[in-house]
Amino acid sequence: MGSAKIDSLVSVDDVAAHLRLLGAIRTYLRTLLKLRHIVFIDGAFRPTSSGQLLFARSAYRLKLWIENVLRPSFELYGPRQGLDEPELPPFDVLVMLHSYMLHPRSFYEDTIRVYPELALLSGFPLTQVSEQINDLMEYTPTAKQVAFWEFATGEVFVAPFSTAHYDTFKIICPSCTHPVVAHWTDTSSDVLSASDLSVQCKDCKLQLTDPVLSVAAFLKDIGRSVSGQGVGVAGTLLSAEGKFDLERSTAITSKIATAVDFQKIKKLPLGDAVRHLQKHSHSMFEDIEVEFLSCYGNPGGFSLDLGNAVLRQGSFASTMFHAGWTEPAFPSEAPSTIAESIKRYRGFLELTMKEQAPIGPTSEIDLVWHTHQLSVNYREDLMELFGWFLDHIDVAPEEVLASAFSNASDVWEKAFGTPYDGYFEAKVFRRQ
Ligand SMILES: [Zn+2]
Numbered sequence: 001m002g003s004a005k006i007d008s009l010v011s012v013d014d015v016a017a018h019l020r021l022l023g024a025i026r027t028y029l030r031t032l033l034k035l036r037h038i039v040f041i042d043g044a045f046r047p048t049s050s051g052q053l054l055f056a057r058s059a060y061r062l063k064l065w066i067e068n069v070l071r072p073s074f075e076l077y078g079p080r081q082g083l084d085e086p087e088l089p090p091f092d093v094l095v096m097l098h099s100y101m102l103h104p105r106s107f108y109e110d111t112i113r114v115y116p117e118l119a120l121l122s123g124f125p126l127t128q129v130s131e132q133i134n135d136l137m138e139y140t141p142t143a144k145q146v147a148f149w150e151f152a153t154g155e156v157f158v159a160p161f162s163t164a165h166y167d168t169f170k171i172i173c174p175s176c177t178h179p180v181v182a183h184w185t186d187t188s189s190d191v192l193s194a195s196d197l198s199v200q201c202k203d204c205k206l207q208l209t210d211p212v213l214s215v216a217a218f219l220k221d222i223g224r225s226v227s228g229q230g231v232g233v234a235g236t237l238l239s240a241e242g243k244f245d246l247e248r249s250t251a252i253t254s255k256i257a258t259a260v261d262f263q264k265i266k267k268l269p270l271g272d273a274v275r276h277l278q279k280h281s282h283s284m285f286e287d288i289e290v291e292f293l294s295c296y297g298n299p300g301g302f303s304l305d306l307g308n309a310v311l312r313q314g315s316f317a318s319t320m321f322h323a324g325w326t327e328p329a330f331p332s333e334a335p336s337t338i339a340e341s342i343k344r345y346r347g348f349l350e351l352t353m354k355e356q357a358p359i360g361p362t363s364e365i366d367l368v369w370h371t372h373q374l375s376v377n378y379r380e381d382l383m384e385l386f387g388w389f390l391d392h393i394d395v396a397p398e399e400v401l402a403s404a405f406s407n408a409s410d411v412w413e414k415a416f417g418t419p420y421d422g423y424f425e426a427k428v429f430r431r432q
Contacts, residue, residue: 006346006347009381010372016331017130018371022317023137025095029314035161038311045311053163053184055307058092059300060169062100064153065089066115074117082122086148091139092159094129099309101374103393106295106304108379112244112302113221113230123376135328167238172215175270176204206270214297215274222262224252232256234295234303235284242379242389318371319363324429327402337427342368344423351411353386358411360405363424 029045037051047055059263062264069087089097101107101124111118132140146157160167163184171180182199199208206212224230231237231246239245259265260280266274295303320326331338345368352358361369372378373392382390405421412420 005381005385006349007056010342010345010368010375012331012335012342014126015338015342015368015371016320017126018318018367018374019326019330020133020137020328021126021144021319023328024091024133024139025098025313026317026321026326027137028091028139028363029311029317031161032053037161039313043315045314047307047311052307054159054161055310056299057163057169057184058159059095059298059306061090061153061155062093062096062306063300064155065093065149066117068152069149070115070117070120074120076263077252079119079121080122081120083120083125083128085128085142086144086395088125088128088132088141088145090141090149090157090159094139095313096247097304098124098374099313100302100304100306100315101311102370102392103304104373104378105238105242105389106302108242110235110303112162112237113234115302119162121376124374126223126371126374136324136326171199171208171213173204173206173208174213174220175206176201178203182208196369210297211278212270213272215277216270217301218293218296219262219266222253222260222267224256225250226257226262238389242383242391250409316366320367323363323424323427325367327429329431334427334429337429340423341365345369345372347416349385351408351415352390354415355411358390358404359408361408362403362421364427
C-alpha cells in the first residue's frame with residue numbers, strides 16, 4: 001500500500017470546514033424541529049407530513065439547480081470545474097447535496113444514469129460553504145448568489161417553510177412530454193400531502209400520479225437500454241467492486257425486461273402499464289436479485305430518498321454538536337484532536353483493506369470518512385487503495401452495525417495495541 005497516498009486523503013482544514021457545515025445543518029434542523037416539520041422520536045429525527053412536503057420541495061429545488069445552473073456550465077466546461085460563487089445554491093439544497101454525496105454509490109450511479117452534470121462538481125464545495133457560515137452557525141449567502149439563483153430557477157432563495165395552495169411545480173408528462181403544472185398541496189383541503197400527486201395532463205389526458213411517474217421512469221430506462229441507447233436500470237450500473245460495467249447493466253436490464261414483459265407493456269397506455277406492473281410485480285421479479293425498484297419514485301428523480309438521508313445526517317450533526325466539535329473555536333483550539341482523528345481514519349482504512357470489509361467506524365473516524373466522501377477523488381482513492389469501492393451504508397440494521405463494531409474493536413486492538421472506542425467520548429470540547 002502507498003502510505004503517502006493514504007496520508008494525503010483528508011486535511012485538517014477539510015475536516016474543520018465539514019464541522020462548520022455540520023454546525024449549520026444542526027441550526028437548520030433546529031428550525032425545522034421548532035416549526036414541527038420534523039420530530040425527534042426514539043432517538044431519531046422523523047419528518048411530519050409537512051416535513052415530507054418540505055423535503056420534496058427541496059429535492060425539486062436540487063433538481064432545478066442541477067438542470068438550470070450545473071447543466072449550462074457543464075456543457076461549456078466539462079467535469080470537475082467546481083462552482084463559481086454565484087452558482088452556490090441555497091442552504092436547503094446544499095444540505096440535500098451533502099447527504100446525497102454521503103451515498104457514494106448512488107451518487108456515482110446517478111451521475112451516469114440521471115444527472116451527468118453532477119460531474120461538474122469538484123467534490124462538495126466545503127471550503128466555499130464553510131466560509132459563508134457565521135459564528136452563530138447560520139448560512140449567509142451573498143447578494144450575487146441570491147440574484148443568480150432566482151434568475152436561473154425562478155424560485156425564492158430561502159426555502160419557504162410553509163406551502164400555499166398556489167405554490168406549484170412543473171412535471172414533464174412522461175407520455176406526451178408536455179409540461180404539466182402541479183400543486184404542492186391538495187387545493188380542496190388544508191391537508192398537506194407530498195405523496196398524493198394527482199394531476200391530469202391537459203394534452204394527452206393521462207392522470208399523473210406518483211406510481212405513474214415512477215413506472216414511467218423505470219420503463220424509460222429499460223427502453224433506452226434494450227434499444228442500445230443508454231445504461232440499464234438503477235442499481236445495475238456498478239459491479240460489486242464499484243466499477244461502471246455497461247455490459248453487466250445491459251444484461252441484467254434485459255433480464256428485467258423479459259420478466260416484466262416489456263415488449264407487451266410498452267404498447268399499453270402508461271396508466272394500464274402501471275396497473276399491470278402493480279398486479280404482477282411480485283411474481284415478475286422473483287428470480288432477479290437486484291434491489292432497483294426503490295430507486296424510482298423518489299422526489300426529484302434521485303435514486304434515494306434524500307429527505308430521510310438528510311435526517312440521518314442530522315443525527316450525526318447532533319452527535320458532533322453535543323461533543324462541542326461544532327463550536328467555532330474547536331478547530332483552532334484543538335487541531336491535534338482533528339489530526340489524530342485523521343490518523344485513526346487511516347488506521348480504519350488499513351484494517352478495512354486487511355479485512356476486505358469495512359469495520360464499524362467510531363464517531364471521529366466516521367467524521368473523517370464522511371469528509372473524504374465529499375471530496376472529488378473519493379471513489380478513485382479507494383479503488384486505487386483497495387481495488388474495490390468502499391460504499392457508505394448508514395441504513396444497515398442495528399445488529400449488523402453492532403457486530404461490525406465489536407469486530408472492529410478486536411481487530412484494532414490487536415493491530416495497534418490501543419483501545420478502539422472511547423477516543424471521541426474523551427475529547428469533548430468545552431464550550432465558551
Ligand atoms: Zn401528456
